[in-house]
Amino acid sequence: AQSVTQLGSHVSVSEGALVLLRCNYSSSVPPYLFWYVQYPNQGLQLLLKYTTGATLVKGINGFEAEFKKSETSFHLTKPSAHMSDAAEYFCAVSFTGANSKLTFGKGITLSVRP
Amino acid sequence: GAVVSQHPSRVICKSGTSVKIECRSLDFQATTMFWYRQFPKQSLMLMATSNEGSKATYEQGVEKDKFLINHASLTLSTLTVTSAHPEDSSFYICSARDPQRGAWETQYFGPGTRLLVL
Numbered sequence: 422a423q424s425v426t427q428l429g430s431h432v433s434v435s436e437g438a439l440v441l442l443r444c445n446y447s448s449s450v451p452p453y454l455f456w457y458v459q460y461p462n463q464g465l466q467l468l469l470k471y472t473t474g475a476t477l478v479k480g481i482n483g484f485e486a487e488f489k490k491s492e493t494s495f496h497l498t499k500p501s502a503h504m505s506d507a508a509e510y511f512c513a514v515s516f517t518g519a520n521s522k523l524t525f526g527k528g529i530t531l532s533v534r535p
Numbered sequence: 536g537a538v539v540s541q542h543p544s545r546v547i548c549k550s551g552t553s554v555k556i557e558c559r560s561l562d563f564q565a566t567t568m569f570w571y572r573q574f575p576k577q578s579l580m581l582m583a584t585s586n587e588g589s590k591a592t593y594e595q596g597v598e599k600d601k602f603l604i605n606h607a608s609l610t611l612s613t614l615t616v617t618s619a620h621p622e623d624s625s626f627y628i629c630s631a632r633d634p635q636r637g638a639w640e641t642q643y644f645g646p647g648t649r650l651l652v653l
Binding site: 430453455457462463464465466467470472511515517521522523525526527528 | 539541569576577578579581584626628630640641642643644645646647649
């Protein structure tokens with residue numbers, strides 16, 4: 422069985438500061454890893470994903486994440502936070518196979534202080 | 536590209552009535568769609584997987600007769616909440632895969648439907 426752990430429920434940073442949102446996964450097979458962002462009362466938007474190949478993945482809005490197999494982690498980072506980054510962030514895992522499902526972490530709320 | 540819409544965006548209904556939520560893939564054909572439920576401040580819980588032309592596959596604990604899913608075409612899946620009760624109030628989100636893009640593992644999400652049952 423696969424699972425995702427996002428420690429903590431809320432992260433607050435100052436505008437311009439580094440954003441680091443942690444995600445650890447558990448999977449018995451090579452995982453596919455995703456970060457999604459959700460703004461209030463909206464659906465989810467894909468930020469980035471890792472399937473195979475380069476372990477450092479760049480996404481939209483200046484976000485990137487690094488897949489570290491030895492640490493079973495896929496932490497999301499952004500060098501400089503913007504006010505518009507305030508949202509809910511979900512890490513998710515699936516695996517190869519057309520019928521695979523996404524398993525989501527519980528999400529982290531990012532607040533950005535002026 | 537890969538836009539998914541949902542209708543309605545918000546619905547309020549009386550207890551005991553049925554509510555239908557539509558999920559459409561606007562610029563691609565989706566052989567597989569997914570329905571999720573999200574409670575306030577919580578994560579998304581997969582309710583069912585909907586495959587075009589076949590019966591939906593429900594997750595454990597989801598009542599099939601309560602949440603009817605129909606995927607009659609490659610661009611439309613519907614979720615009907617039958618005899619809705621206040622505990623069914625939630626945010627329902629659908630997603631779809633676009634196999635033509637070659638990235639079958641990626642799901643594209645709709646904007647969600649807020650259901651409030653009085």
